[in-house]
Amino acid sequence: MARDGKVVRPFAFFRAGAQSDSRANRPILAFEDVYKYFRKDQPTLRGVNLVIERGEFCFVTGPSGAGKSTLLQLVYRKHTVDAGRILFAGRDVARLTSGSIPFLRRNLGIVFQDFKVVKHWTVFENVAVALEILDMPPRLVRARVAEALERVGLAGRGDDRTESLSGGEQQRVAIARAIVTEPALILADEPTGNLDPHLAIDILTLFEEIHATGTTVLFATHDHSLIGQRDHRIIALDDGRVLEARTGLRSWPGAADTRPADVRPSVADARPHEGSGLRVVAGSSRSGSSRTG
Numbered sequence: 001m002a003r004d005g006k007v008v009r010p011f012a013f014f015r016a017g018a019q020s021d022s023r024a025n026r027p028i029l030a031f032e033d034v035y036k037y038f039r040k041d042q043p044t045l046r047g048v049n050l051v052i053e054r055g056e057f058c059f060v061t062g063p064s065g066a067g068k069s070t071l072l073q074l075v076y077r078k079h080t081v082d083a084g085r086i087l088f089a090g091r092d093v094a095r096l097t098s099g100s101i102p103f104l105r106r107n108l109g110i111v112f113q114d115f116k117v118v119k120h121w122t123v124f125e126n127v128a129v130a131l132e133i134l135d136m137p138p139r140l141v142r143a144r145v146a147e148a149l150e151r152v153g154l155a156g157r158g159d160d161r162t163e164s165l166s167g168g169e170q171q172r173v174a175i176a177r178a179i180v181t182e183p184a185l186i187l188a189d190e191p192t193g194n195l196d197p198h199l200a201i202d203i204l205t206l207f208e209e210i211h212a213t214g215t216t217v218l219f220a221t222h223d224h225s226l227i228g229q230r231d232h233r234i235i236a237l238d239d240g241r242v243l244e245a246r247t248g249l250r251s252w253p254g255a256a257d258t259r260p261a262d263v264r265p266s267v268a269d270a271r272p273h274e275g276s277g278l279r280v281v282a283g284s285s286r287s288g289s290s291r292t293g
Contacts (some may be wrong), residue, residue: 026090026229028054028185029075031272034084036070043147044070046240052218053182057211058221059227062237068220072187073216076108077101079094106134109178109281114189115170117162117177123149124158127176134181148180152206168199172206179210186210186221192226200226 029052038044044067051193052058061070073079074086077093086093088104096104117126124145131141151156152172157165162173171191178186192200203217204226212215221227227234231248 001033006110010239027051027087028056028089029218030087031071032084032085032087034074035076036067036079037082043082043240045074045237048240048242050235050242052153052216054216055211055214056218057232058219059122059230059232060237061222061224061227061234062220064222066237067240068222068237069189072110072189072218072220074112075185076105077185106130107183107185107187108183109181109183111174111178111186111188111191113193115167115174115194117170117173118162119161119170121162122158123160123162123165123173123176126173127158127180128178130177144180145176147152147174151174151179151210168195168202171195171199175203175206175210179215184216186215186217188217190220190222192221192223197225201229204229251254 003293029050031048031050034048035043037043048071060071062068070079074081075093077096080094085095093104095217127145128141129149131144136144145158148156149158152175154169154172154176157169162170165173169196175191186207190209192203195203200223207217207219208230219232225250234245234248236243236245
């Protein structure tokens with residue numbers, strides 16, 4: 001919306017690097033004893049307690065059906081919690097009115113495995129739509145889209161039809177659309193799931209570059225070879241519960257590590273989340289589950 005020619009951003013304090021009031025000192029996300037059921041006898045998430053600080057990069061991982069996608073979907077209100085609450089910069093997401101949900105989502109950058117780009121639109125049109133719904137002036141839209149495309153390595157490609165791009169390039173368009181509004185939080189739901197390993201590393205690196213500007217990133221993936229490339233915080237889900245490692249996959253108890261002993265992370269860095277008591281084995285799987293990944 002616009003007033004007196006100025007763009008008005010609901011929840012402006014959610015934007016990356018915002019330090020305008022006391023809310024800026026709160027965690028960007030807090031999950032407080034969160035439960036989510038898709039089947040009455042089988043919670044997808046059970047008693048999840050997590051705090052995501054501003055500026056963190058976190059992998060969210062676990063076997064298929066463990067609840068990775070559900071965790072992210074609760075943040076942007078595709079689903080609502082059945083018990084507990086999720087605080088986004090101090091606000092209870094579940095208590096937002098239906099009219100407020102679109103404004104919440106405008107302050108999030110969401111990237112999907114299947115890109116969700118409009119293939120018959122141009123690259124520019126796919127990215128610009130995130131700003132046009134804010135009634136941003138056309139000249140500013142053009143400038144912001146050009147900047148976003150440059151950041152994702154697609155400078156000068158705005159007039160190309162999206163359907164003419166490769167899968168990796170289409171994912172870059174989706175990432176540009178996610179970052180063009182300068183959100184404080186990026187939710188990436190298996191963003192490399194449809195890409196080959198080389199392209200997957202390129203996309204991970206791109207998210208890390210975005211994170212370096214102050215944006216918080218939650219990157220959901222089941223690809224442990226990808227996670228093993230980095231030492232970011234890991235949030236693992238299994239059977240609806242959480243296990244964390246603060247310094248990457250190699251800090252799991254019993255994980256193989258070929259580095260010299262004096263530079264290996266301590267096993268103490270891998271800790272069950274408070275109240276969990278769960279031992280998660282990387283790469284484990286379950287059959288016959290109706291849970292949402």
